[in-house]
Amino acid sequence: MSGFVCPHCKKVVDIFKRGGGEKMAGEMGVPFLGSIPIEPLIVEASDNGKPFIYHYGKTLAAEAFAKAIKPILGMTRK
Numbered sequence: 001m002s003g004f005v006c007p008h009c010k011k012v013v014d015i016f017k018r019g020g021g022e023k024m025a026g027e028m029g030v031p032f033l034g035s036i037p038i039e040p041l042i043v044e045a046s047d048n049g050k051p052f053i054y055h056y057g058k059t060l061a062a063e064a065f066a067k068a069i070k071p072i073l074g075m076t077r078k
């Protein structure tokens, strides 16, 4: 999780700084898949049993999830 999407103005606020995950991935020699913004709708969707990406596909967090899983899906499909 990285950054908080303000529900009022949709601006991303880096509450926990930025770049730590990417730096660690580089140090460990593994691919950096991306940053998922802290999104209150993820909690709401999860609590209601709704797949977040399916129901909130237009949010920044859903776009980040889609981008992060794309290379993983590419590795598992034959």
Ligand SMILES: [Zn+2]
Binding pocket: 006, 007, 008, 009, 010, 011
């Ligand atoms: Zn705001």
